[in-house]
Amino acid sequence: MANLIQPVRGMNDILPDATPRWQQLESVTREVLSGYAYREIRFPIVEKTELFARSIGEVTDIVEKEMYSFEDRNGESLTLRPEGTAGCVRAGLSNGLLYNQVQRVWYAGPMFRHERPQKGRYRQFHQIGVEAFGLAGPDVDAELIVMLARLWKRLGIGRVALQINSLGTLEARSVYREKLVAYLSQHLDQLDEDSKRRLATNPLRVLDSKAPGMNEVIAAAPSLMEHLDDESQRHFEALQALLDAAGVEYRVNPRLVRGLDYYSRTVFEWVTDRLGAQDAVCSGGRYDGLVAQLGGRPTPAVGFAMGVERLIALMEEEDVPMPDSTPQLYMVRVGAAAERAGFLLAERLRDALPGLRLVMDCSGGNFGNQLKRADKSGAMFAVIVGDQEAANGRASIKPLRESGEQQELAWDALVSFIAGQMD
Ligand code: HAM
Numbered sequence: 001m002a003n004l005i006q007p008v009r010g011m012n013d014i015l016p017d018a019t020p021r022w023q024q025l026e027s028v029t030r031e032v033l034s035g036y037a038y039r040e041i042r043f044p045i046v047e048k049t050e051l052f053a054r055s056i057g058e059v060t061d062i063v064e065k066e067m068y069s070f071e072d073r074n075g076e077s078l079t080l081r082p083e084g085t086a087g088c089v090r091a092g093l094s095n096g097l098l099y100n101q102v103q104r105v106w107y108a109g110p111m112f113r114h115e116r117p118q119k120g121r122y123r124q125f126h127q128i129g130v131e132a133f134g135l136a137g138p139d140v141d142a143e144l145i146v147m148l149a150r151l152w153k154r155l156g157i158g159r160v161a162l163q164i165n166s167l168g169t170l171e172a173r174s175v176y177r178e179k180l181v182a183y184l185s186q187h188l189d190q191l192d193e194d195s196k197r198r199l200a201t202n203p204l205r206v207l208d209s210k211a212p213g214m215n216e217v218i219a220a221a222p223s224l225m226e227h228l229d230d231e232s233q234r235h236f237e238a239l240q241a242l243l244d245a246a247g248v249e250y251r252v253n254p255r256l257v258r259g260l261d262y263y264s265r266t267v268f269e270w271v272t273d274r275l276g277a278q279d280a281v282c283s284g285g286r287y288d289g290l291v292a293q294l295g296g297r298p299t300p301a302v303g304f305a306m307g308v309e310r311l312i313a314l315m316e317e318e319d320v321p322m323p324d325s326t327p328q329l330y331m332v333r334v335g336a337a338a339e340r341a342g343f344l345l346a347e348r349l350r351d352a353l354p355g356l357r358l359v360m361d362c363s364g365g366n367f368g369n370q371l372k373r374a375d376k377s378g379a380m381f382a383v384i385v386g387d388q389e390a391a392n393g394r395a396s397i398k399p400l401r402e403s404g405e406q407q408e409l410a411w412d413a414l415v416s417f418i419a420g421q422m423d
Pocket of ligand 1: 082083084085113115120121122123124125126127129130131259260280281282283284285286302303304305306307308309310
């Protein structure tokens with residue numbers, strides 16, 4: 001036999017036993033999002049490399065080390081999207097959706113980052129992202145956050161905590177950046193290699209470092225919060241007031257700076273203590289400068305993306321009950337006439353009971369073989385058609401999970417009986 005081809009490292013198959021959980025998360029999320037009038041947008045998985053370099057930032061980890069970039073047959077550099085915001089803004093601009101308009105949109109799908117795979121960190125992972133364009137006030141920041149609080153509740157997730165911060169405007173941040181660089185340069189001996197490198201390229205990320213031994217130097221660093229411009233300060237206070245009024249708990253984390261360059265003002269992250277090191281299940285913030293940076297008119301914007309694999313792991317961890325996907329009926333057919341009659345009866349049942357989960361045995365064999373498979377399927381009842389029943393327009397129904405007699409019924413009576421059982 002030929003060698004099996006291995007899957008790509010860090011890219012997972014999501015198997016039929018796991019997909020009901022994914023569908024549960026996706027369908028509840030869709031419902032909650034539509035309650036806030038967010039509409040779905042779909043854009044390509046591949047974009048020009050330049051889009052990501054210009055939006056996420058040349059000196060971020062993602063752009064420097066993690067992108068799946070390749071030359072296509074025309075020699076153009078393309079990249080598998082490492083996140084959704086850049087492509088969403090590009091799609092909005094390409095299609096004239098952002099000019100002087102409010103847009104509330106969401107997207108879902110795979111993202112690609114060449115990170116070191118570990119639990120909760122993959123090279124192909126999935127996000128559900130949400131973006132609101134054309135709204136500058138703190139109320140829409142708050143809307144996104146309360147919407148997420150509602151979503152966690154609807155999903156049955158309890159172990160998440162919200163952290164918020166404000167990065168201020170780009171101008172205020174560059175003043176702060178200089179002060180931070182001056183401070184960190186005086187403490188070079190306490191910085192790890194990564195942070196020394198970041199000092200020259202992206203010093204705010206040093207604050208985000210989880211390296212042991214750097215806590216002290218980070219704690220004593222000048223605080224971004226004290227360098228906020230007045231407008232950002234007011235925006236941040238108004239956001240907190242709205243969250244307080246809505247009863248959403250949060251912690252202001254002055255060290256939350258995020259790994260993408262496009263943020264300004266509000267940033268936030270929902271973290272959990274149940275998943276180990278990869279603890280952020282949802283992150284986002286405001287990016288008022290990005291639309292203009294990508295060639296549009298200045299347009300305020302704010303959004304977030306959730307990590308689907310991490311949320312699913314958390315739902316598993318918290319034993320969130322799952323909707324039942326085991327079949328309810330198993331159709332057993334033995335004999336040439338019965339095969340045809342059973343096939344049609346199965347369709348009749350599906351017509352009458354649209355939510356019904358019915359498996360038809362197509363593997364053949366005698367009653368005993370098929371009933372064994374019926375039992376194994378987890379179905380509540382087997383519907384049994386033999387040639388005799390087929391000739392009389394009847395079928396038998398046999399309870400598989402509870403005791404009870406097998407009974408033979410005409411098709412209409414059988415449909416009503418099953419409808420009664422499904423209530
Ligand atoms: P991000 O923080 O890079 O932000 O990713 C958002 C979420 O995706 C993270 O909180 C995490 O749950 C999940 N995630 C990220 N990388 C991985 C990975 N390698 N494996 C598994 N899950 C991962 C963004 O992508 C921004 N576009 C969010 C945003 C939207 N900001 C404004 N609008």
